[in-house]
Amino acid sequence: MYILIGGAGMMGLDLARTLLHMGHTIAVIDTDPIACQYARQKIGVMAFEGSAVNTTVLLEAGIRKCNAFIAALREDALNLAIVTLSKHYGVPQIMVRMSDRDFEEPYQLAGATHIIGTLELAISRIVNAIEYPQVDAMMHFEQGQVEVVKLSIPQLCAIVGLTVAEIAQNPQFPTGTLIIGYQAHPHEDLIVPNGSTILEGGSTILVVTKPSLVRQMLDFMGLCA
Known part of the structure; x- marks a missing residue:
């Protein structure tokens, strides 16, 4: 599968490493050039420098052909925009990291197929x-x-x-x-x-x-x- 990850923070990079080892083709998108360089050189995945809610960057990263998009930014508002754009471009699987549970319904309405509440998950564990x-x-x-x-x-x-x-x-x-x-x-x-x-x-x-x-x-x- 070709999987795009919005956000090259700790969660995004760990996901990229794990999914790459599982045999998937991975690309991350982040505004931080150092994080993108780390993703390329240390993990071995593609990295696109820019905003994950910028349509030009998304098209360059191949959003039209990706099988899944993981919105892993810290801000729910930006993740919501990623979900909306992914739905617009016909991405079949759209997974999102949710920090504030008030965003659960907006994520569902926007078309997220999987919503992972990171705070609730940590508390549960x-x-x-x-x-x-x-x-x-x-x-x-x-x-x-x-x-x-x-x-x-x-x-x-x-x-x-x-x-x-x-x-x-x-x-x-x-x-x-x-x-x-x-x-x-x-x-x-x-x-x-x-x-x-x-x-x-x-x-x-x-x-x-x-x-x-x-x-x-x-x-x-x-x-x-």
Whole structure:
């Protein structure tokens, strides 16, 4: 994919580096010549010096042919202008960094396909780390109605040696909770387990559940702090 990133700050450059390593073609747009030089020389992506809301710069950067545009500037008003212009030029995927939640509806009306509230995301990660220190990662879906939880299984965990089917059939396992991913060892691929998959100590699992059931699920597995 050809991806444009508006803004070569810390977030924009980290995105560029990550997406480049994933095999995408990346270009950043920024008014700072030093940031653009860093993007070219240190990261190895294209960089266009100028405003990401300047149509001349956008056309030079190839907005008409890009598959996705990421608006990663600090100012929501400028990001809103990027979203509007990207929609005008027919960009299929428009992702935006939102600092002020008051901009959520304007971003939706302007045509953003993905809105990432950076402040809310940071707060959520911190709260989860405090509330569930034994959880490696937690993602919210459908406005927080569903959680996907990543867990490392210790050698002495209560579920070690059990199959996914045995766990699911246990009456103490929260109803509606599903184990959807399994990685036996860090160097192995993540797989979608079936009922006969045996959970080993030192493995990693992905579990989908309701927010109200996370504590019960951790307690069942013997992972509660």
